[in-house]
């Protein structure tokens with residue numbers, strides 16, 4: 404990984420079935436057969452209208468470090484089947500020991516807004532290698548994209564207020580905490596309380612103090628004054644240990660001493676009770692005492708709905724500290740990203756000619772679960788007001804169309820809905836080359852640029868797509884040729900099944 408948390412190789416961070424399938428491909432002589440897999444999700448999290456792509460930097464780190472160590476192989480050698488015999492033969496383990504990834508990988512850059520069914524990552528290469536990457540890629544992209552999306556929603560309601568991520572203590576283990584801190588910053592938080600994330604990922608760190616500080620003194624005023632003496636340049640006082648408004652008065656008193664010494668009372672923090680009422684009353688007390696610049700921080704199981712409601716109630720809160728509900732993505736703890744085979748190289752007929760592709764898809768009774776075949780690109784059309792629509796297009800047909808041809812997009816859920824974009828319509832192709840034959844050809848932007856990208860992207864989305872209640876569906880469709888190809892393939896597969 405880019406910033407190493409673990410001393411051990413992560414190459415076995417996959418499901419056993421990926422390795423048993425890899426063995427199957429190797430044993431049956433198809434390991435090198437060229438395949439294309441797409442990683443995509445089917446539904447936005449949190450009943451929202453957009454998702455933020457995140458996790459690519461860690462995917463790159465994972466792939467760059469992919470190599471099975473002697474210890475990994477020793478472990479695989481111990482695995483047995485239900486007859487007690489080894490699962491894998493020695494020659495396969497030798498093959499794995501020498502395996503170097505040679506895939507071509509395209510991906511949508513981190514911080515981009517993305518929509519259902521769009522490939523966020525496309526992996527093309529020997530099927531055995533593509534298969535081994537399925538689980539780690541999903542693990543890395545699903546969680547980070549989920550948390551980045553949650554943070555982006557919080558940023559939308561927090562508007563220009565400061566947003567702090569306080570989640571480490573309630574996060575899902577070490578990696579849950581570290582990954583969430585990174586994704587939360589990218590999604591729109593201003594800082595984290597997680598110091599290791601600050602160090603490893605270059606995220607600003609911020610914080611106040613806990614109730615234990617106040618409780619460790621005989622009285623609250625003494626606790627505040629001591630804190631202000633020790634850290635006069637970083638004083639945000641938690642005022643709700645005993646009685647919030649009395650706590651504010653004590654903070655003001657400690658603040659007066661700070662001012663006399665040439666420092667300032669940076670803030671107070673509310674962590675219980677009616678945060679709207681208490682912030683309004685605290686603001687009055689602070690302003691009356693001349694502490695008009697002192698910020699009011701609020702925490703206590705906040706999420707975007709509560710922040711929105713507090714704002715509507717006229718709460719005087721400038722800084723929001725959000726922990727549990729952000730880092731655990733409380734109301735939807737997983738993004739359902741999937742990784743599906745989309746094309747397989749045909750048997751070569753002549754050694755001089757490159758053979759074509761067999762397009763592959765998974766059928767389902769539910770239209771939404773039918774995968775899309777082909778070597779896909781996502782073309783995002785835009786105009787001066789922002790993003791207009793995304794079209795999933797097969798790269799082979801892109802190669803066939805010249806720059807003067809218009810393109811027609813079909814709504815996958817209602818084929819009668821069509822939209823034509825003429826050649827003058829501006830667009831960006833979202834998938835960019837990340838690996839070429841196993842070598843990384845992409846430099847991840849620094850974390851601050853990725854974070855800035857999220858806000859630029861959101862500014863290009865219609866407000867209706869960003870609203871929380873019944874958001875408007877951003878148009879995503881299939882390019883006409885790809886749609887026709889998919890329909891034909893569905894009919895063929897259904898016909899074959901009926902026979």
Ligand SMILES: Nc1ncnc2c1ncn2[C@@H]1O[C@H](COP(=O)(O)OP(=O)(O)OP(=O)(O)O)[C@@H](O)[C@H]1O
Pocket residue numbers: 674675676677678679680702703704705709712713716
């Ligand atoms: N004015 C408000 N409008 C909407 N939600 C609020 C308001 N004030 C606080 N909340 C939220 O309501 C929830 C109240 O939490 P809870 O019932 O635990 O109360 P509490 O005051 O924190 O109690 P405790 O002292 O036990 O922690 C929290 O999620 C908090 O952010």
Ligand SMILES: O=P(O)(O)OC[C@H]1O[C@H](OP(=O)(O)OP(=O)(O)O)[C@H](O)[C@@H]1O
Pocket residue numbers: 569570572573612613614615674702703704705724725726727728
């Ligand atoms: O509510 P969250 O969004 O998860 O934010 C983090 C919470 O963690 C702290 O509480 P905790 O009771 O653990 O410690 P404290 O004594 O510092 O309040 C803090 O006061 C917040 O309430």
Ligand SMILES: O=C(O)c1cccnc1
Pocket residue numbers: 569570596609610611612672702724726
């Ligand atoms: O610094 C804080 O106020 C903080 C840090 C972690 C969790 N809750 C609050």
